[in-house]
Amino acid sequence: MCHACQVSTLQSPSSSATSRAAAQLPAVCILGLGLIGGSMMRDLRNLGVECFGWNRSAATVEEATAEGFDASSDLRAVLERAEATGALIVVGTPVTAFEAMLEAINKYAPACGITDVISVKEVPQRTAEAMGVAERYVGAHPMAGSALAGWSATREGLFDGAPWVLAYDTAAEATAAGQPVPERWTEVFSQVALLGKALGSQLIPARVANHDEAVARISHMPHLVAYALAAAGEAGGPLAISLAAGSFRDGTRVAAAAPSMVMSWCESNTGAVLGALDDVIERLTSAHKQLAKENTATDLAESGNTARVRYEARPANRPIFRLRVGEGDWVSQLLLAESVGGQVDIF
Amino acid sequence: MCHACQVSTLQSPSSSATSRAAAQLPAVCILGLGLIGGSMMRDLRNLGVECFGWNRSAATVEEATAEGFDASSDLRAVLERAEATGALIVVGTPVTAFEAMLEAINKYAPACGITDVISVKEVPQRTAEAMGVAERYVGAHPMAGSALAGWSATREGLFDGAPWVLAYDTAAEATAAGQPVPERWTEVFSQVALLGKALGSQLIPARVANHDEAVARISHMPHLVAYALAAAGEAGGPLAISLAAGSFRDGTRVAAAAPSMVMSWCESNTGAVLGALDDVIERLTSAHKQLAKENTATDLAESGNTARVRYEARPANRPIFRLRVGEGDWVSQLLLAESVGGQVDIF
Numbered sequence: 211m212c213h214a215c216q217v218s219t220l221q222s223p224s225s226s227a228t229s230r231a232a233a234q235l236p237a238v239c240i241l242g243l244g245l246i247g248g249s250m251m252r253d254l255r256n257l258g259v260e261c262f263g264w265n266r267s268a269a270t271v272e273e274a275t276a277e278g279f280d281a282s283s284d285l286r287a288v289l290e291r292a293e294a295t296g297a298l299i300v301v302g303t304p305v306t307a308f309e310a311m312l313e314a315i316n317k318y319a320p321a322c323g324i325t326d327v328i329s330v331k332e333v334p335q336r337t338a339e340a341m342g343v344a345e346r347y348v349g350a351h352p353m354a355g356s357a358l359a360g361w362s363a364t365r366e367g368l369f370d371g372a373p374w375v376l377a378y379d380t381a382a383e384a385t386a387a388g389q390p391v392p393e394r395w396t397e398v399f400s401q402v403a404l405l406g407k408a409l410g411s412q413l414i415p416a417r418v419a420n421h422d423e424a425v426a427r428i429s430h431m432p433h434l435v436a437y438a439l440a441a442a443g444e445a446g447g448p449l450a451i452s453l454a455a456g457s458f459r460d461g462t463r464v465a466a467a468a469p470s471m472v473m474s475w476c477e478s479n480t481g482a483v484l485g486a487l488d489d490v491i492e493r494l495t496s497a498h499k500q501l502a503k504e505n506t507a508t509d510l511a512e513s514g515n516t517a518r519v520r521y522e523a524r525p526a527n528r529p530i531f532r533l534r535v536g537e538g539d540w541v542s543q544l545l546l547a548e549s550v551g552g553q554v555d556i557f
Numbered sequence: 558m559c560h561a562c563q564v565s566t567l568q569s570p571s572s573s574a575t576s577r578a579a580a581q582l583p584a585v586c587i588l589g590l591g592l593i594g595g596s597m598m599r600d601l602r603n604l605g606v607e608c609f610g611w612n613r614s615a616a617t618v619e620e621a622t623a624e625g626f627d628a629s630s631d632l633r634a635v636l637e638r639a640e641a642t643g644a645l646i647v648v649g650t651p652v653t654a655f656e657a658m659l660e661a662i663n664k665y666a667p668a669c670g671i672t673d674v675i676s677v678k679e680v681p682q683r684t685a686e687a688m689g690v691a692e693r694y695v696g697a698h699p700m701a702g703s704a705l706a707g708w709s710a711t712r713e714g715l716f717d718g719a720p721w722v723l724a725y726d727t728a729a730e731a732t733a734a735g736q737p738v739p740e741r742w743t744e745v746f747s748q749v750a751l752l753g754k755a756l757g758s759q760l761i762p763a764r765v766a767n768h769d770e771a772v773a774r775i776s777h778m779p780h781l782v783a784y785a786l787a788a789a790g791e792a793g794g795p796l797a798i799s800l801a802a803g804s805f806r807d808g809t810r811v812a813a814a815a816p817s818m819v820m821s822w823c824e825s826n827t828g829a830v831l832g833a834l835d836d837v838i839e840r841l842t843s844a845h846k847q848l849a850k851e852n853t854a855t856d857l858a859e860s861g862n863t864a865r866v867r868y869e870a871r872p873a874n875r876p877i878f879r880l881r882v883g884e885g886d887w888v889s890q891l892l893l894a895e896s897v898g899g900q901v902d903i904f
Contacts, residue, residue, distance in 0.1 A: 427793035463808075501834070518787040
């Protein structure tokens, strides 16, 4: 407990735990020095991890270099250095550039482990499989984004306490088929998990389809619904906007998010977003029917109220499953943790 | 500007303005001493206005009396006193009790002016007309509610700076028909406006249908949508709830509101709520179609983002229209203020 701000710090790993994780990391090569990649670079330098990066824009490279960071706009040179130092490569670009990044990695860093920080996980996983890098690729989703973007938005401590989703379909599928988990993949999984741990995040295992279905419901849908609420409110004219108070303000807050950002999520997650939209539309349509027929919409109100009350009553700390990567029933532990939305700790 | 908390107090009327308004008020008789009625009683006592009230529950009457307030559970006696003192009667009960209150008022206080604080305005207006009290009734909606209820939730200053909607259909209809506004109605309007001004509220004129349409869009709809979002999120299972962050938390905040409260609004405003639901469902359905067909939902995202940006950029202060009740083009001023969501100041 921080006595000054009264915030519990119980969930933050001790700095010795993050230091120990950092000490086990290889060098880290970051492609794309935006909010996520750039903030990661700041923390890794503080942790004493060798870290270097690439960005397409010379302006960003200059900004990073001016602060003493090891950044370059020469992709080939950066990847050759990654290969020479056995670095873990973090793809920090938008999903639209992911395939091009893998192509360059295949050419100049054919042995390096690869992860990414993209907000959806199925499209990158399929892309990695199509590009023949699945055995050295472990998708991740550090849930620490914000509406801000670019180097100027980067900051230390961005990942501290935040969820760090780890996609482990390769291990789950091998185990389900009675096969051993590929050794190289297990090594990369260990590196990506250590990276999240070193940055102070909570490691949450999820298979790609389940992750994408979850974020469609709890992130993409709130954004689409906020857009619809804001537009419907404005359609009420000046009197409606004048009378708008807390429920409208909070319900439309994320409608301030850039359409291009929200669309980059939805367009890479159409199946799950369409399903979640169907669900929300169906609930509102049922409420419409009940209100028209029975003069009440109490079924929707009760189910939604119960869901919110349960959400508020969820445990303050995610349950922790401890495991040693690659040993014993570690894959079962990942499955178990995912089934309850729990976190894993690796040692 | 309050230098300690950096909050602008420019919009709060000076205490001399509220005192002047209070000095012009008759006695005030409040029926129903819940959050709204009880808080009003606290402020009126501080302002030196003669104020007495009724509540059905003896427990509430005891609580109020213990604090020195003039409260009783004898409705007839309270109303006879209102009639004898020429009080303005404020109906602070739920909409379901409104007709019964008017019946008692007709019996024991047949000359008093009447207002109410119900969250919808068309149903009370029609009820007042059906009960033959339209000429001495002016509906109001002080938008200062909260999830809390009962005497224990009452507090001083609840109405300070809050919107205080004034329904003026009687005046608008008379004027449109080339008739003079009934004198008695104008007197009651003046009293109800002075009451809002004395409590520090911003007086916002709105005809009942427009008010109900507006609150359907900016209050009832955010609540229904929050219920749908919360239920759809929970349907995603423990992983979804574990990954839920700011957009889900804020988008479902008001789903914590009691279904009975939200339903009491919707059930008295079915026409407007059904219309607003149609609008929101239509926007989400269009987004579904565009996403399925064109792999983007950018039309919804752009319109919603524009609406939210405009909402954030709205003027900090509602435009003020000054008028003298019953004089000159005062009804035109009310219509003008309503058309821009503005406030009126009376003098």
